[in-house]
Structures are given as C-alpha cells and as structure tokens.
Amino acid sequence: MTIAPEAGTAEVSLPTQSTYQTRVADYWNAEENPVNLELGKLDDLYHHHYGIGAADRSVLDEPDAELRRERITTELHRLEHAQAEFLAERLGPLSPADRVFDAGCGRGGGSVVANLRYGCHADGVTISEKQAEFANAQARKRGIDDRVRYHHRNMLDTGLESGAYAASWNNESTMYVELDLLFAEHARLLRRGGRYVTITGCYNDTYGQASREVSLINAHYICDIHPRSEYFRAMARNRLVPVHVEDLTEATIPYWELRREADHLVTGIEDTFLNAYRNGSFQYLLIAADRV
C-alpha cells in the first residue's frame, strides 16, 4: 500500500509513513551495538532498554580482564531484565487466553518476558524489518512462535484487531512518535478495562524546556523526547486513565554508572544520560493506565 505523493515529494510506503520514520527504521535495521547484542546472547532475551535497581559494583573489581568484561555484561543484563519484569508485572493479571500488544518491540525480549510470566499470546510490532525477522527467529527457537509473533508494522497503524487486547505497552519507544496518534491506536486495540503501561524517558516540565542533554539524546537516537505533561494530556484525550505513576530516575542511575565503566559496551551517550538525570531535566518514568 502506498500513500499518494504530494506534488514534489517522494512516494512513501507503509509501514513507514514519513521520511522521519524511514530514518528511524534505517537506524534500527543497521543497529548492532554490543550493549544490545552481547547482553541478549546470555539467555536469548534481547532487551533494547535500560536497567533499574541496585548494581553489584564488585564486578568492577574482578582482576582478570576477560572475566571482568563478562561479569559487567551479565550484571547490566540482569538490571535490564529487572526493568522488563517490572513493566510486565504491571500488565496483569492476565491469563494464557489473553492477548497483549508490544508496541515498538525491538528484538522482542519484552513479549517473551510477558509470555513466560502469563502464558499469554503476544503481538510485537517494530518499524524495523530486520528486528521483526530476528525476533520471530528467536520465538521459533524457543518454540513459542504459535503464541508470540512479531510484525514489521507501524505502531501508529498496526492493522491488528480492535478491542482484542487485554494489555499493551511501550518500553522506551514512545519518543519516536506523536503521542496522540500512538494512544489512539492503543485505545483502539485494548478492550475496555485493558491495561496500558509505558516506561519512558521524558523531559521534566519543572526544568522548563528540553535541556542541552535532552537535545543531545534526541540527536543521538533520532528521537523526540516528550515532556512529562504531554503523556497525561494525550492519555486523557484517548480514553487512557492513569492508575499508577512511578518515577524510576533514581532506580536507573546505578545502571548508567556501571555502564559508563564498561569499556567494551559504552556507546558514548552514558555521561549525557547521567547529567540529564542529575540536573533534573530528564526523568525515567513508568505510567500504567486503564482503558475506559
């Protein structure tokens, strides 16, 4: 399917609906960061989000260089996995008959976590064809491909069945889209009483506008971090009523402090995140909402 071109502009195919979305898809199709792949290889749970909780910094004292790298990798993965479990816990209660929707699913770890926890069916959607293929191969390898499926689609326009989902989420993927369009799609997919959860970085309205650090993060990931206030406004406009809000900023700092010392995994954005959290311009937030 194609969208009719305006005079003088290029034709755009779905699932990307704009040049911007094509650039985001290009980024994730090409992405091979060790911090994503090396951690995932440990147990075939591929998370492309940050971690939470106290870090075991004794891994930095390991004298053997190779073992030190391995122990740091394992510890960062443990913290990222703890974040995924924290989100999954707030989707429930769910039964194996339920369906869940993972918006902006990356290489698929979040849907596997939900399936392992609840036995539920999951549909993950990513704008990256390569990620969808990778995640489906992982589901086949685990023997859960009859229940966990990944689609190369746009999360703003998924084509999935209306009202069929008991829960849905965005784990660090809301900053790539307009929130009104995103929440309208979640509201369409969720059944009445269904649960929506997001964990996201947002800029702090009390700081003022986006800080230098927030702008650097936007440039690094080609994204557009929203202010905290915009989440609540857009949810209210789209039949999503917040039931739980948790500021995870303090909880994510140990992850970043450890990651900045992981020479084999750093991407160069670590200090920017730490500065943004510490100067109060940026927050790591969980919002759970009910679809009414």
Ligand SMILES: C[S@@+](CC[C@H](N)C(=O)[O-])C[C@H]1O[C@@H](n2cnc3c(N)ncnc32)[C@H](O)[C@@H]1O
């Ligand atoms: C930081 S990653 C998070 C991945 C995953 N949620 C996780 O926690 O591991 C952001 C994801 O958002 C996806 N994404 C960005 N814009 C999208 C869109 N319009 N439709 C579907 N996926 C999108 C990217 O392809 C990527 O998989």
